[in-house]
Amino acid sequence: DAGITQSPRHKVTETGTPVTLRCHQTENHRYMYWYRQDPGHGLRLIHYSYGVKDTDKGEVSDGYSVSRSKTEDFLLTLESATSSQTSVYFCAISESRGTGTEKLFFGSGTQLSVL
Amino acid sequence: QQQVKQSPQSLIVQKGGISIINCAYENTAFDYFPWYQQFPGKGPALLIAIRPDVSEKKEGRFTISFNKSAKQFSLHIMDSQPGDSATYFCAASNSGSARQLTFGSGTQLTVLP
Numbered sequence: 001d002a003g004i005t006q007s008p009r010h011k012v013t014e015t016g017t018p019v020t021l022r023c024h025q026t027e028n029h030r031y032m033y034w035y036r037q038d039p040g041h042g043l044r045l046i047h048y049s050y051g052v053k054d055t056d057k058g059e060v061s062d063g064y065s066v067s068r069s070k071t072e073d074f075l076l077t078l079e080s081a082t083s084s085q086t087s088v089y090f091c092a093i094s095e096s097r098g099t100g101t102e103k104l105f106f107g108s109g110t111q112l113s114v115l
Numbered sequence: 116q117q118q119v120k121q122s123p124q125s126l127i128v129q130k131g132g133i134s135i136i137n138c139a140y141e142n143t144a145f146d147y148f149p150w151y152q153q154f155p156g157k158g159p160a161l162l163i164a165i166r167p168d169v170s171e172k173k174e175g176r177f178t179i180s181f182n183k184s185a186k187q188f189s190l191h192i193m194d195s196q197p198g199d200s201a202t203y204f205c206a207a208s209n210s211g212s213a214r215q216l217t218f219g220s221g222t223q224l225t226v227l228p
Contacts, residue, residue, distance in 0.1 A: 004158075031213065042121070042204055042218035043159065050214075090158050094213040101147060101166070102213040106158025 003027045004107035006091050012113045019078040021110050023091030032074040033058075033092040033104070034066060036085075043090065049074055081114040088112070118142055119207050121219030128226050134192040136222045138205035141186065145207040148188050149216075150179065153202045162203070163190070195226045 003026035013019050023032060034046040045058030047066040055066050063085060065077045078085055091107040120139045128134045138148075149164035165172045165179040165188065172179045178191040192199055205219040 033213070040124075040220050042220045044218070045214075045216075048214055092158070092213075096212070101149075101164060102208075103149075103161050103164075104151075104159075104213045104216070106160065108156070108158050 004091055004093060004105060006089075006107040006110050008110060009108070010111045012115065013081050014115055015082060016080050019081050019112065019114075021076040021089055021091075021112070023074045023076070023107060025072050025074075025091075025093050027093060027095075027105070028071060029093040029095040029105075030071075031094045031096065032068065033094070034064070034074070034076045035090045035092060035106075036060065036087040037090060037109070038087050046076065046089075081112075083114050086112060086114045118217045119205060119219045121205050121222060123222060124220070125223045126225070128195045128224065130195065130197060130226055130228050132195050132226075134190075134195045134199070134224055134226070136190045136203055136205070136224070137187065138189065138207075138219050139185075139187045140207050140217075142207070142209070142217075143186070144209040145217075146210065147208045147212075148179070148181065149206050150177075150190050151204045151206065151218075153204065153221075155201075159202075159204060192224075195224075197226045197228050200224055200226050 005024045007022045033048040035043045044060045049055045049068040089110045092104045150162045151159035152162040153159040176193045181188045206216045208215040
Protein backbone atom coordinates (compact mmCIF):
# COMPACT_ATOMS: atom_id res chain seq x y z
CA ASP A 1 0.00 0.00 0.00
CA ALA A 2 2.37 2.66 -1.36
CA GLY A 3 4.75 2.65 1.62
CA ILE A 4 2.13 3.48 4.23
CA THR A 5 1.97 1.59 7.51
CA GLN A 6 -0.87 2.00 9.97
CA SER A 7 -0.69 0.72 13.53
CA PRO A 8 -2.36 -0.95 15.19
CA ARG A 9 -4.44 -2.80 12.58
CA HIS A 10 -7.09 -3.66 15.13
CA LYS A 11 -7.94 -2.18 18.49
CA VAL A 12 -10.69 -2.67 21.03
CA THR A 13 -11.00 -0.08 23.76
CA GLU A 14 -13.47 1.15 26.34
CA THR A 15 -15.50 4.33 26.33
CA GLY A 16 -13.62 7.24 27.89
CA THR A 17 -10.10 5.94 27.29
CA PRO A 18 -7.57 7.76 25.12
CA VAL A 19 -6.52 6.11 21.87
CA THR A 20 -3.72 6.98 19.46
CA LEU A 21 -3.45 5.64 15.94
CA ARG A 22 -0.21 5.93 14.00
CA CYS A 23 0.51 6.38 10.34
CA HIS A 24 4.02 6.06 8.95
CA GLN A 25 4.99 6.75 5.32
CA THR A 26 8.20 6.07 3.43
CA GLU A 27 7.25 8.11 0.33
CA ASN A 28 8.26 11.54 1.66
CA HIS A 29 4.90 12.96 0.52
CA ARG A 30 3.99 16.38 1.85
CA TYR A 31 0.32 15.78 2.58
CA MET A 32 -1.10 13.26 5.04
CA TYR A 33 -4.73 12.59 5.91
CA TRP A 34 -6.91 10.72 8.34
CA TYR A 35 -10.27 9.43 7.10
CA ARG A 36 -12.95 7.37 8.76
CA GLN A 37 -15.07 4.90 6.81
CA ASP A 38 -18.58 4.05 7.94
CA PRO A 39 -21.37 2.20 6.11
CA GLY A 40 -23.55 4.62 4.19
CA HIS A 41 -21.14 7.51 4.64
CA GLY A 42 -18.24 6.59 2.43
CA LEU A 43 -14.95 8.17 3.45
CA ARG A 44 -14.98 11.32 5.54
CA LEU A 45 -11.96 13.49 6.21
CA ILE A 46 -11.08 13.97 9.89
CA HIS A 47 -7.86 16.01 9.75
CA TYR A 48 -5.04 16.54 7.32
CA SER A 49 -1.49 17.83 7.41
CA TYR A 50 0.38 19.90 4.83
CA GLY A 51 3.73 19.77 6.56
CA VAL A 52 5.51 19.19 9.85
CA LYS A 53 3.43 20.79 12.60
CA ASP A 54 0.96 22.11 10.00
CA THR A 55 -2.49 20.58 10.30
CA ASP A 56 -6.08 21.52 9.55
CA LYS A 57 -9.54 20.22 10.30
CA GLY A 58 -11.65 18.15 7.99
CA GLU A 59 -15.36 17.45 7.80
CA VAL A 60 -15.65 15.37 11.00
CA SER A 61 -12.90 16.65 13.32
CA ASP A 62 -14.85 16.91 16.60
CA GLY A 63 -13.40 14.58 19.23
CA TYR A 64 -10.13 14.06 17.34
CA SER A 65 -6.72 15.69 17.43
CA VAL A 66 -3.64 15.12 15.30
CA SER A 67 0.07 15.75 15.42
CA ARG A 68 2.87 15.61 12.90
CA SER A 69 6.34 16.04 14.36
CA LYS A 70 8.16 14.39 11.44
CA THR A 71 7.41 14.24 7.72
CA GLU A 72 6.89 10.49 7.87
CA ASP A 73 4.59 10.23 10.91
CA PHE A 74 1.02 11.43 11.43
CA LEU A 75 -0.79 10.57 14.66
CA LEU A 76 -4.52 10.58 15.29
CA THR A 77 -5.68 10.82 18.91
CA LEU A 78 -9.08 10.23 20.37
CA GLU A 79 -8.80 12.01 23.71
CA SER A 80 -11.78 10.21 25.23
CA ALA A 81 -13.15 7.53 22.95
CA THR A 82 -16.91 7.21 22.44
CA SER A 83 -18.96 4.44 20.84
CA SER A 84 -19.72 6.74 17.89
CA GLN A 85 -16.02 6.64 17.05
CA THR A 86 -16.17 2.93 16.32
CA SER A 87 -15.07 2.87 12.70
CA VAL A 88 -12.37 1.93 10.24
CA TYR A 89 -9.70 4.61 10.10
CA PHE A 90 -7.58 5.14 7.02
CA CYS A 91 -4.43 7.13 6.64
CA ALA A 92 -3.68 8.55 3.20
CA ILE A 93 -0.90 10.53 1.57
CA SER A 94 -0.62 12.69 -1.51
CA GLU A 95 1.83 14.95 -3.27
CA SER A 96 0.64 18.06 -5.06
CA ARG A 97 2.24 18.33 -8.47
CA GLY A 98 0.11 21.20 -9.77
CA THR A 99 -1.59 18.97 -12.34
CA GLY A 100 -5.09 19.35 -10.90
CA THR A 101 -5.34 15.57 -10.59
CA GLU A 102 -4.05 14.87 -7.13
CA LYS A 103 -3.99 11.17 -6.23
CA LEU A 104 -4.55 9.74 -2.77
CA PHE A 105 -2.65 6.66 -1.61
CA PHE A 106 -4.29 4.84 1.29
CA GLY A 107 -2.98 2.60 4.03
CA SER A 108 -4.67 -0.67 4.92
CA GLY A 109 -6.73 0.79 7.74
CA THR A 110 -7.25 0.39 11.49
CA GLN A 111 -10.43 -1.24 12.76
CA LEU A 112 -11.30 0.51 16.03
CA SER A 113 -14.06 -0.74 18.31
CA VAL A 114 -15.12 1.36 21.29
CA LEU A 115 -17.17 -0.64 23.79
CA GLN B 116 -24.85 17.80 3.47
CA GLN B 117 -24.08 15.03 1.02
CA GLN B 118 -22.51 16.73 -1.95
CA VAL B 119 -21.95 13.55 -3.95
CA LYS B 120 -24.79 11.04 -4.14
CA GLN B 121 -23.89 7.51 -5.27
CA SER B 122 -26.17 4.70 -6.38
CA PRO B 123 -26.86 1.86 -6.13
CA GLN B 124 -25.66 0.90 -2.67
CA SER B 125 -25.09 -2.66 -3.85
CA LEU B 126 -24.97 -4.33 -7.23
CA ILE B 127 -24.89 -7.96 -8.32
CA VAL B 128 -23.83 -8.74 -11.88
CA GLN B 129 -23.18 -11.96 -13.76
CA LYS B 130 -19.71 -12.61 -15.13
CA GLY B 131 -19.38 -10.96 -18.53
CA GLY B 132 -22.09 -8.42 -17.84
CA ILE B 133 -21.88 -4.65 -17.60
CA SER B 134 -21.72 -2.98 -14.19
CA ILE B 135 -22.93 0.60 -13.97
CA ILE B 136 -22.54 2.85 -10.93
CA ASN B 137 -23.91 6.37 -10.92
CA CYS B 138 -22.99 9.55 -9.06
CA ALA B 139 -24.57 12.98 -8.95
CA TYR B 140 -23.06 16.14 -7.54
CA GLU B 141 -24.34 19.54 -6.54
CA ASN B 142 -21.31 21.81 -6.45
CA THR B 143 -20.71 23.24 -9.92
CA ALA B 144 -17.18 24.19 -8.87
CA PHE B 145 -16.12 20.52 -8.86
CA ASP B 146 -13.61 19.91 -11.62
CA TYR B 147 -12.02 16.56 -10.83
CA PHE B 148 -13.92 13.28 -10.57
CA PRO B 149 -11.97 10.16 -9.51
CA TRP B 150 -13.20 6.66 -8.80
CA TYR B 151 -11.59 4.55 -6.11
CA GLN B 152 -11.73 0.76 -5.82
CA GLN B 153 -11.49 -1.00 -2.47
CA PHE B 154 -11.00 -4.72 -1.86
CA PRO B 155 -11.91 -6.25 1.53
CA GLY B 156 -9.29 -5.53 4.18
CA LYS B 157 -7.48 -3.01 1.99
CA GLY B 158 -7.49 0.72 1.57
CA PRO B 159 -9.10 2.34 -1.48
CA ALA B 160 -6.97 2.77 -4.59
CA LEU B 161 -7.44 5.15 -7.50
CA LEU B 162 -9.03 3.33 -10.43
CA ILE B 163 -9.74 6.02 -13.01
CA ALA B 164 -10.44 9.76 -13.04
CA ILE B 165 -11.87 12.39 -15.35
CA ARG B 166 -11.88 16.16 -15.69
CA PRO B 167 -14.96 17.95 -17.10
CA ASP B 168 -13.29 18.98 -20.35
CA VAL B 169 -14.07 15.51 -21.75
CA SER B 170 -17.31 13.51 -21.71
CA GLU B 171 -15.77 10.06 -21.53
CA LYS B 172 -12.56 8.39 -20.45
CA LYS B 173 -11.73 4.75 -20.99
CA GLU B 174 -9.02 2.61 -19.42
CA GLY B 175 -9.28 -1.03 -20.38
CA ARG B 176 -12.66 -2.38 -19.28
CA PHE B 177 -13.39 0.70 -17.14
CA THR B 178 -15.08 3.80 -18.56
CA ILE B 179 -16.18 7.03 -16.92
CA SER B 180 -19.05 8.87 -18.60
CA PHE B 181 -19.49 12.51 -17.61
CA ASN B 182 -22.55 14.71 -18.16
CA LYS B 183 -21.73 18.24 -17.07
CA SER B 184 -25.18 19.71 -17.71
CA ALA B 185 -26.87 17.03 -15.62
CA LYS B 186 -24.10 17.12 -12.99
CA GLN B 187 -23.76 13.36 -13.19
CA PHE B 188 -20.98 10.90 -13.85
CA SER B 189 -20.92 7.14 -13.97
CA LEU B 190 -18.55 4.19 -13.98
CA HIS B 191 -19.09 1.41 -16.49
CA ILE B 192 -17.28 -1.90 -16.09
CA MET B 193 -17.47 -3.92 -19.28
CA ASP B 194 -17.14 -7.72 -19.30
CA SER B 195 -17.32 -7.75 -15.49
CA GLN B 196 -15.18 -10.41 -13.79
CA PRO B 197 -15.35 -11.97 -10.31
CA GLY B 198 -12.05 -10.22 -9.58
CA ASP B 199 -13.87 -6.89 -10.00
CA SER B 200 -15.92 -7.66 -6.87
CA ALA B 201 -15.10 -4.75 -4.58
CA THR B 202 -16.51 -1.53 -3.19
CA TYR B 203 -16.37 1.44 -5.52
CA PHE B 204 -16.38 5.07 -4.41
CA CYS B 205 -16.91 8.06 -6.62
CA ALA B 206 -15.49 11.38 -5.50
CA ALA B 207 -15.30 15.00 -6.57
CA SER B 208 -13.17 18.02 -5.77
CA ASN B 209 -12.51 21.51 -6.99
CA SER B 210 -9.06 22.49 -8.19
CA GLY B 211 -8.14 18.79 -8.30
CA SER B 212 -7.07 18.98 -4.69
CA ALA B 213 -7.12 15.79 -2.65
CA ARG B 214 -7.67 17.94 0.42
CA GLN B 215 -11.08 18.91 -0.92
CA LEU B 216 -12.24 15.51 -2.12
CA THR B 217 -15.83 14.62 -1.25
CA PHE B 218 -16.61 10.91 -1.50
CA GLY B 219 -19.83 9.18 -2.38
CA SER B 220 -21.25 6.57 0.00
CA GLY B 221 -19.89 3.60 -1.95
CA THR B 222 -21.26 0.72 -4.03
CA GLN B 223 -20.55 -2.88 -3.16
CA LEU B 224 -20.20 -4.79 -6.42
CA THR B 225 -20.47 -8.57 -6.56
CA VAL B 226 -19.74 -10.33 -9.83
CA LEU B 227 -21.06 -13.88 -9.87
CA PRO B 228 -19.00 -16.57 -11.65
